[in-house]
Amino acid sequence: MPTRQSFALKTQEAINSADLAPHDTRCHAAVLYWMFRDFGDARNVALAKLRAISEKVCPTHAVPMHVSMPAQWFGRQLYVIYHQIAGRAQLATHVNVGDVLVTCHPSLPNHSMVVTTHRYTTFHRNTHVRGFNNQGTFGRGAPLNAYDRRERHCDTNAMWHVNRFGYAAPGNDLYRVDFDDYVACAQMLRGMLVAAGGGAFNYNGPR
Numbered sequence: 001m002p003t004r005q006s007f008a009l010k011t012q013e014a015i016n017s018a019d020l021a022p023h024d025t026r027c028h029a030a031v032l033y034w035m036f037r038d039f040g041d042a043r044n045v046a047l048a049k050l051r052a053i054s055e056k057v058c059p060t061h062a063v064p065m066h067v068s069m070p071a072q073w074f075g076r077q078l079y080v081i082y083h084q085i086a087g088r089a090q091l092a093t094h095v096n097v098g099d100v101l102v103t104c105h106p107s108l109p110n111h112s113m114v115v116t117t118h119r120y121t122t123f124h125r126n127t128h129v130r131g132f133n134n135q136g137t138f139g140r141g142a143p144l145n146a147y148d149r150r151e152r153h154c155d156t157n158a159m160w161h162v163n164r165f166g167y168a169a170p171g172n173d174l175y176r177v178d179f180d181d182y183v184a185c186a187q188m189l190r191g192m193l194v195a196a197g198g199g200a201f202n203y204n205g206p207r
Contacts, residue, residue: 031112036190083178084176
């Protein structure tokens with residue numbers, strides 16, 4: 001079973017923008033990919049499962065009108081239980097390694113990231129995350145539509161505007177999906193994926 005630390009370590013593995021072709025990869029799918037990998041799926045299996053889901057939930061699955069997996073789908077299937085981070089101070093007390101941080105309301109998530117470091121002492125105030133397509137949240141120093149190899153520091157003055165998060169004012173609301181809640185939802189999703197032969201999968205879950 002995944003653990004907080006093992007999930008955080010899985011984020012060191014890159015996922016590429018074309019890995020889910022003909023659908024685009026998005027940040028929410030990257031988080032789910034790392035969770036599948038932490039459950040023990042090989043890279044090709046985890047990607048095949050994500051492609052199967054992509055085909056099922058794509059609202060216009062016909063050439064050339066493929067789109068990425070809808071944000072609402074992630075909200076309905078994975079971001080079911082969530083807690084708002086009411087302000088910067090709550091990073092120290094309401095967040096832990098392995099949690100998924102989500103900007104905007106989880107029912108229609110804008111950006112998803114995995115907490116990779118959480119250390120608060122007299123000399124440290126560290127909540128770091130890793131994700132995919134981090135530029136919108138962290139600015140031009142972060143990649144656009146690509147895997148971010150760097151951990152990004154959340155607990156800095158530049159990232160907070162009163163109680164809202166993001167490099168650009170006025171920021172966005174920030175929410176936490178607890179690791180245990182995310183694992184439970186991801187485990188149910190894995191049960192809805194059936195091997196179809198030839199390395200492919202069928203997804204039999206809700207759209």
